[in-house]
Amino acid sequence: MELFDVTIIGGGPAGLYSTFYSGLRHMKTKIIDAEDKLGGKLHVYPEKIIWDVGGLAPLTGQALIEQLTTQALTFKPTVILNEQVVSIEKTEDYFVLTNKAGEKHYSQTIIVAVGGGILKPKTLEIVGAERLDVENIHYTLTSLSYFKGRTVMISGGGNAAVDWANLLEPIAKKVMLTYRKSALKGHEQPVKQLLNSSVCYYPETEITRCVADGNRITAVELTDCQTEKTILKEVDDVVINHGYEKDASLIEETDLSLEREGEFFLKGNSLGETSVPGLFAAGDIISYEGKVNLILGCFQDAVNAVNQAKTYLNPEANARAMVSSHHTAFSDKNKEIRKQLTD
Known part of the structure; x- marks a missing residue:
């Protein structure tokens, strides 16, 4: 001993x-x-x-x-x-x-x-995202340079999701943020920065389906939490922050x-x-x-x-x-x- x-x-x-x-x-x-x-x-x-x-x-x-x-x-x-x-x-x-x-x-x-x-990050548990070999769903940002010129959908409305959107906004081709509630939960200044940026923000929506081609997601379906109307958005990557x-x-x-x-x-x-x-x-x-x-x-x-x-x-x-x-x-x-x- x-x-x-x-x-x-x-x-x-x-x-x-x-x-x-x-x-x-x-x-x-x-x-x-x-x-x-x-x-x-x-x-x-x-x-x-x-x-x-x-x-x-x-x-x-x-x-x-x-x-x-x-x-x-x-x-x-x-x-x-x-x-x-x-x-x-x-x-x-x-x-x-x-x-x-x-x-x-x-x-x-x-x-x-x-x-x-x-x-342990809460995973995205919807149709099209359940496969273990899907390679373009991310639960953290390990390399900003990876996202250069890419179209990114971020799901979440807390501090991490807001921070990630702000970090990627000047790097990615396009950044979208979906959040199921009407107001973001992040700190005041980062939220203000996001709302005044080119980030496409979709409040009161959530990802309800992923469209995959092989081992990559090519599009996500967003559903309006109030009207249940859906829209399809093409993506290169999906970043998830639903808490831990x-x-x-x-x-x-x-x-x-x-x-x-x-x-x-x-x-x-x-x-x-x-x-x-x-x-x-x-x-x-x-x-x-x-x-x-x-x-x-x-x-x-x-x-x-x-x-x-x-x-x-x-x-x-x-x-x-x-x-x-x-x-x-x-x-x-x-x-x-x-x-x-x-x-």
């Missing part, structure tokens, strides 16, 4: 920064993620330009994933991918984490950083007295403490007064959770870590960086 000081569940921004910071605090660290790659929900927006991360604006979601991952691996943590933790038990001395396959991990403390749970199915089984099936806030979140405090001693949380999964549900907020959550885990393990430890410029691990790295800057 290999026992870790801290195990971090979730590989999004909160989990990645927790991993880096626990290494900074000389903790033996493991990070576990259910996906096959680190980055979490940022993979929904790989090409979106992010402006609100301090000192890093602007950069794409993919660039932020790469930088966070590089930083997280600084102290060589153990990384476990493609494993979903489904339950946590607490013994007298440590926690036991069990994955779907029944395999176990052992840790003295835990930081839960799973956001709103594991996200959230898997909160970790919280639901764990036999611990975890106090919850709603269906998917843990009730805690600004220090990352939950109702279970030794189990901390960071990022969107934890709820407390004054919570900031932005990427920048999850970094402070991560720092506080790691500091609490450190002092839980060793009450004599400093409540705060040293600043990174004083850390011995960076001495040689800093010399290399200074040399690159002066060459």
